[in-house]
Structures are given as C-alpha cells and as structure tokens.
Amino acid sequence: EDQVTQSPEALRLQEGESSSLNCSYTVSGLRGLFWYRQDPGKGPEFLFTLYSAGEEKEKERLKATLTKKESFLHITAPKPEDSATYLCAAHSGGAQKLVFGQGTRLTINP
C-alpha cells in the first residue's frame, strides 16, 4: 500500500534558524513528489514538484530535494511569514491520484 510519512509533526524555530522537514514515501512507481504549503483556514498552495532522485528545486528560502526513499524541504534563515503547515504528497498510478502525508506544522518565532 502506498504510504507517505512526514516528520516531525510540529517544529518550532527561531527566526533565522535553518532546518529541514522530512517526507518518507513508499509508493509503487513514483511519478512525482509534491510539496504544498497550507495556511490556517485555507486550501493547500502548490510549492514544488520533483520527479527523479537527485532533483532539487528552490523558491525563496525553500529548497526541496528528492532521493529514492524520501524528500526534504530545507528552510534557510526562515521568517515568521514562513509559519504554516507543509504537506508532501506522492503521485502513484494513473488519474493523478495523490497520497498525502499528515503534514508538518512549522512555527517561526520572531
């Protein structure tokens, strides 16, 4: 069964303190690994898609990387506005069905 696990469940950092979020996946034939940001009371907002091991993508203070078993979302010198829940999802099989992890709730204190 396809499975996506995120860790930690929650992470509290000081402004400027870099860290990484982990997404481990077990899917048959990965066709894409997606990262989303979700603010309270809103829908998930697309950040990145990674397709193959070794691929990296960056956006402002965020960088996503992918290996054959996991993906990392690295946050460099975060700011309070980076506080959100970060979701990862794996695409396996047809019809664009995504399997989501439970998310990591990130809090950046000023």
Added chain:
Amino acid sequence: NAGVTQTPKFQVLKTGQSMTLQCAQDMNHNSMYWYRQDPGMGLRLIYYSASEGTTDKGEVPNGYNVSRLNKREFSLRLESAAPSQTSVYFCASTAAKTQYFGPGTRLLVL
C-alpha cells in the same frame, strides 16, 4: 482567473440531513477531485473525475456521491449526514500533474 472556488464556506447540519457541496474551476482542467481533511489524518481522497462524464471512488467514498456536471463543475453530495462526516472538504483540479486546491468547506454535523 478565480482558480478553484467552493461553496458554501461553512455549513452546520443535523444528523440525517442532506446537502451538496459545490466546486467550480475556470482553468479548463480535465481532472477534478474531492478530499476531506481531518486532524492527524491528512488529506484523503473521496472521489475523483478524470474527465467530464467519468467519476471514480477514492480512499473514503462511503456516504458520499458525486456529479461531474460539466468540465467546470464537480459537486459532492451527502445524502444522510453523520457526525463522522464533520470535516473540512477540499476540491482540487489538475490539467497536467499539479493539483490546485480550493479554499475549502468546513462542515459540522451535529
């Protein structure tokens, strides 16, 4: 473009009542999806529609029905609401590989 829109934003139902959640997208996407999001459970797929005229069950379809009214609209119906259906419901659409989400409908079943 409004992207993906959902109505209503919030609804309270009594057990046994019925209601329809509406979703529309203006991005000319072929595929549309309904998810529910519960604390600690992540996003779980209820139903999806790969193209106009087709619908398929996702991970948690029991107690729900869907209608793909046309290419733009995909509705989710609860025929007899139960307290276990209290959740936040998200609609999403995709044309290629990335799913774009609506703002969500918060449903409380008493």
